[in-house]
Amino acid sequence: MGHDTLTAVYFRHVFFAERTFDRIAVKVPLETAMDMRRHSVLLRQQADGFLLLFDTDVFDRQELLREKLTLTFDLELKDPLFYNYTDFSQADIRKSFLLFSNNQEHTAGTLHHEALVSGADVYQLKPEDRFFIKPFARIVLELTPDLETRYEIRFAARATRWRYFLMSENLTSLSEPAIIDATGKVQFGDPEPVDLPGKTGLYMFTSDIPLELTLKNKYTFQLVDNSKIVISTLPTPDISRISTAVTGNSELFSEIFLY
Structure with missing residues (x-):
């Protein structure tokens, strides 16, 4: 047969x-x-x-x-x-x-x-x-x-705007923190002051465009301070953590916490 x-x-x-x-x-x-x-x-x-x-x-x-x-x-x-x-x-x-x-x-x-x-x-x-x-x-x-x-x-993979939070004292005390893309394709805004439950005086960076979620990191984001590299490769979002911001158009955000 x-x-x-x-x-x-x-x-x-x-x-x-x-x-x-x-x-x-x-x-x-x-x-x-x-x-x-x-x-x-x-x-x-x-x-x-x-x-x-x-x-x-x-x-x-x-x-x-x-x-x-x-x-x-x-x-x-x-x-x-x-x-x-x-x-x-x-x-x-x-x-x-x-x-x-x-x-x-x-x-x-x-x-x-x-x-x-x-x-x-x-x-x-x-x-x-x-x-x-x-x-x-x-x-x-x-x-x-x-x-x-x-x-x-x-x-298709979902796209979200990525938010990086500076959580530790070492990171929140940086004088001129910024998140950059080594390829120059993605921009992040200036650090925004933010308070979270039980923790105040933090800073947050948000990508200017939605970014496609992938299992393997295809982005080259870095945390720098005065152009000096602090974290050479930033992590990708945890897919279990997606929030909807109150922006009037139901934008999706992925939140990533850096320590």
């Missing part, structure tokens, strides 16, 4: 860059499992997606695709911080999920409308929809002759 690839679906995330995005599990609903069994189709889970395999002793690929099967797969999110570092609009998570399919308008090589997952891929639940456990997302694959051999689902 031989098997060959019918199609493959892989999950990608800008936040993880070249690293494997392994935060999604694939579940097969009963009806799809029965259809797959009847047509000798197997699912092989991967860390970052899945393969659909067909039995070459039973069908050739084009013959199977003429059967016009529709297969549904539910996706389960395994990372509680996913929404902290992911950028797309989903107003009410409790009453919606992401819907990916090759039977709707989609960017070539993907199962979503735009180059990256967006609000256009959010499906709002209807009164007649019933789920024992609502999925994070659902994939609907129509097995037709134009089925591609590979698809990707690509998530």
